[in-house]
Amino acid sequence: MSLLLSPVPILLVVLLILSLRRDARWTGNAFLLSLTALTVLFALAAGSDSAAGALVGGVLVLIAVLSPLLTLVLIGFLIANGVFMMRKEGRSLGNLLSLLAGLGLLAVIVGAAISLRFAAEHPWLFVVLTFAALLGTWAGYVLTSYLVYDVVYAWIASRTSARYVMVHGSGLIRGRVPKLLANRVDAGIAHWSRVRETHPDALLVLSGGQGPDEPRSEASAMAEYAREQGVPQEAIVLEDRSRTTEENLRNTRGLVGTVLPADGPGLTVTSSYHVLRTAALARRVGLDAQVAPARTAGYFWPSAFLREVVALVARHKILHVLVAAIVSVPLPLVIAFAVINA
Template sequence: MIFGIIPLILFIIFLYFYLKDPRRIINGFLFNAFFCSFLLFCLIASYQSKYENLHLIIAIPVLALIMMLPFGIVALMVGLFLNAKTLMRKEGRRFSNCLTLLAAIGILLFLLLPIINPTSLFSSHLQPIFSGIALIAVYFFVHLSNFLTAYFLYQFNRPRRNQDFIIVLGSGLINDKVPPLLASRINKAIDFYWKQAAVTTPPTIIFSGGQGPDENLPEAEAMQKYAIEKGIPIEHTVQENRSINTYQNMLFSKQIMDSLKDKYKSIFTTNNFHLFRAGLYAKQAGLNSQGIGSKTAFYYWPNAMIREYIAIVMMGRKRHMKVVGVILGFVTFLSVISFIFS
């Protein structure tokens, strides 16, 4: 069937891009396109089939999914409200910990829109602008879907145990001590170190993190001390103590590796929620390095993922501003035309 060729081609294209570089949001778009085309192919194939049982096998899950979608949105909203409560109780009431609460409120307003119907309060000439706002929302929903898919696909990245360096990304100290979040990153590097040391030459661990305004020592120094106490030989460790953000983590660590070895292989460790964006920064710094992620407490993960997505949007803000500007410009033009010729 000719319809089966489309998902096959999309899968091949996705596989090519993913194997070439898994640190791309386009990988999420290509996989989503493949998955949707494959589902459509299954529906068409079952509809054209002579076997009624096949119709039911395909149709029942699709109908169940459609019926469950509204309940899933409500469940997501409730879950985000509960998560916000748990997060603020454990991590404190800071704005950065309120993102799941804001997301839940946003979903609630979205569910109430058909009841409130705010467009009825304004002139009909403004309807194109409301349509444009809806289109922008769809655009970011698709972008979010692509990001989440690319993020989950990147979690399957498994670098070989033949690395020369492991970069551990800093995340801040608490009372000049390594907190649990940062400890999980170091422990991930230590675990990889010993697994590689068991089969070949052990890698050098680069601890990357500068000194914050409220810290009495650089992160790199505290991280190195933590690893040495865990049994890592000091001669297999290096401090990178100048960086203040992820991009600098990658850039300054690359400078150290370039000075130590001409050709090398490297990976980086961070928390799983931060893994994909860190990979993008590694690419920006000219570092051909993939990452491995440490586990994060489940209550912390949803808020962190929202923060990651906002950061991803900001990284591509010029492109997003162009898209939003074109949409708003076009619908504003339609509104003006509607007003003039009414």
């Protein structure tokens, strides 16, 4: 029997489909998807007697051969993006994440080279580096899982049916809608226009309160922008009390059944880097809505997405720390035991 037809790949595929149908907003789907994909690819590669197996095996070998070069390219990209981000957006920790990630990868590679060179004289250095390499590999797996699922989930959410559309606010600049927020409103209008084809009474909810340094609420500025794009006033609902993403969602949930229809799900729109965490928050507050992405400036996306991944990991930090320890601690302990008893 082909490995592809063995129980494990089939079971994982079935579990993934059931989980996505139950609630695509569950961020655990990111790891279920990556585990399923890896299992299926391994099964295909193991079935080398087939053309598909030979092709997948060849691709995996090519990736393995090119991985050092790809890693160097990734390091260069992250560092260059971090420097550009710092110059354009400032030196906050959030803006420096891509730079720090690139420098961290570079440090692991340099450390590996040093460790291999001096392993005989300093075996404990090899123990420490083995731990760092395994921990870095696990962090890469987590990041890749979230990255792939961010694309998959956005595709699912953008094609779901809805009865209304809500747009998440962000900061204003001198009381006006900046580019990032305009992209959100534009995407919201596009989805609202699609929803109106089946529900002519669909409403566009613009959500965002007034910050301490803002002359008016984000919702009112977004409404002005939406009207300029041709959205009629009677189709616009203002939610102008929220200050955070979670409040956007909770206050919108409070409108369901009164201002908003209760006989169907909604769709909320935020920046592409912010989709997964917003979806997780919508699930937590009990709002029946999926989350669709709006376009984000390319230079801004890497650091912003890394920041969101850190926030997602922090929501389940005990579980992530436990799994990271299981992955990265046993082998260094074995090596350390061998060093002690050498």
